Amino acid sequence: MSSDSLTVVRPSLMAKSKSLLNQLIYLVAKVVSQRALAYFDLFIPQFGNKVEWRSGLGEALYTLYGLVRTLRPAAIIEIGSSRGKSTCAMALACRENRKGKVYAIDPHIANYWSDQETANTSFDFLLQRLRIYGLRDWCEVIRKTSGDALKVPPVTKVDFVFIDGDHSYEGVKLDFELCQPLLSEHALVLFHDSTWGYFPDDPNCRPGLGVPKFLDELRQSGYEAVTLFSPPGLTILQPVRGGFPYRVEQSIR
Ligand SMILES: C[S@@+](CC[C@H](N)C(=O)[O-])C[C@H]1O[C@@H](n2cnc3c(N)ncnc32)[C@H](O)[C@@H]1O
Numbered sequence: 001m002s003s004d005s006l007t008v009v010r011p012s013l014m015a016k017s018k019s020l021l022n023q024l025i026y027l028v029a030k031v032v033s034q035r036a037l038a039y040f041d042l043f044i045p046q047f048g049n050k051v052e053w054r055s056g057l058g059e060a061l062y063t064l065y066g067l068v069r070t071l072r073p074a075a076i077i078e079i080g081s082s083r084g085k086s087t088c089a090m091a092l093a094c095r096e097n098r099k100g101k102v103y104a105i106d107p108h109i110a111n112y113w114s115d116q117e118t119a120n121t122s123f124d125f126l127l128q129r130l131r132i133y134g135l136r137d138w139c140e141v142i143r144k145t146s147g148d149a150l151k152v153p154p155v156t157k158v159d160f161v162f163i164d165g166d167h168s169y170e171g172v173k174l175d176f177e178l179c180q181p182l183l184s185e186h187a188l189v190l191f192h193d194s195t196w197g198y199f200p201d202d203p204n205c206r207p208g209l210g211v212p213k214f215l216d217e218l219r220q221s222g223y224e225a226v227t228l229f230s231p232p233g234l235t236i237l238q239p240v241r242g243g244f245p246y247r248v249e250q251s252i253r
Pocket of ligand 1: 053054055056057079080081082083084085086087105106107108109111113114115122144145146147164165166
């Protein structure tokens with residue numbers, strides 16, 4: 001064998017053994033710990049079988065997990081779970097916190113904002129993922145629209161809301177208004193898909209997406225928000241006009 005062919009063979013051999021090692025590590029994780037499997041599937045998918053999340057969540061995954069770990073909310077409302085990528089990340093964070101529950105609201109039927117090919121199977125897929133990762137105790141799956149689910153809310157106080165359901169202006173406004181009366185003192189409300197205004201030509205940018213318009217209105221009426229410009233955008237809102245007061249004597253709603 002010439003030295004030339006050696007240099008060609010070696011990297012491919014190395015890649016092969018690396019991939020074998022990855023598969024072995026993933027297999028061990030699968031056998032020994034549901035928790036480890038969840039971490040691999042959500043955060044380092046290159047190790048194992050890629051899970052078919054069919055999700056546009058993007059890097060917001062890390063923010064959701066990190067914020068739930070940081071804030072240790074007792075009750076989380078998620079509007080729009082689909083196959084459960086965001087749901088599993090937040091439920092996993094609750095499990096790590098040994099505190100909290102995700103109330104995961106989604107009708108799980110085909111609609112304009114769902115993945116058309118998997119909308120009718122998303123319910124079973126989500127339940128299966130929660131079971132595989134041992135997260136059933138950290139999540140209540142509510143198969144309803146937000147309007148129906150929050151007529152009689154599953155909890156009276158909510159510390160963290162993730163809105164990723166009906167992305168029309170009217171839909172996102174309704175979701176915010178439905179959650180507002182339930183919010184605890186320092187609750188945060190997160191909106192996914194808030195920066196589509198910057199990518200009008202992207203094929204995933206759907207007509208009728210009203211999140212940016214609604215957030216502009218909230219800001220104009222005095223709400224404080226931070227937007228993370230990692231496409232398709234995640235906005236973190238302090239749902240109090242003027243933001244949370246820094247001094248205790250001002251902190252009367
Ligand atoms: C973009 S997907 C959610 C993605 C998910 N958060 C993830 O991490 O992959 C939007 C979901 O919102 C749901 N949806 C649409 N209208 C809704 C409503 N009024 N209430 C609750 N969910 C709704 C759809 O069924 C769809 O599954």
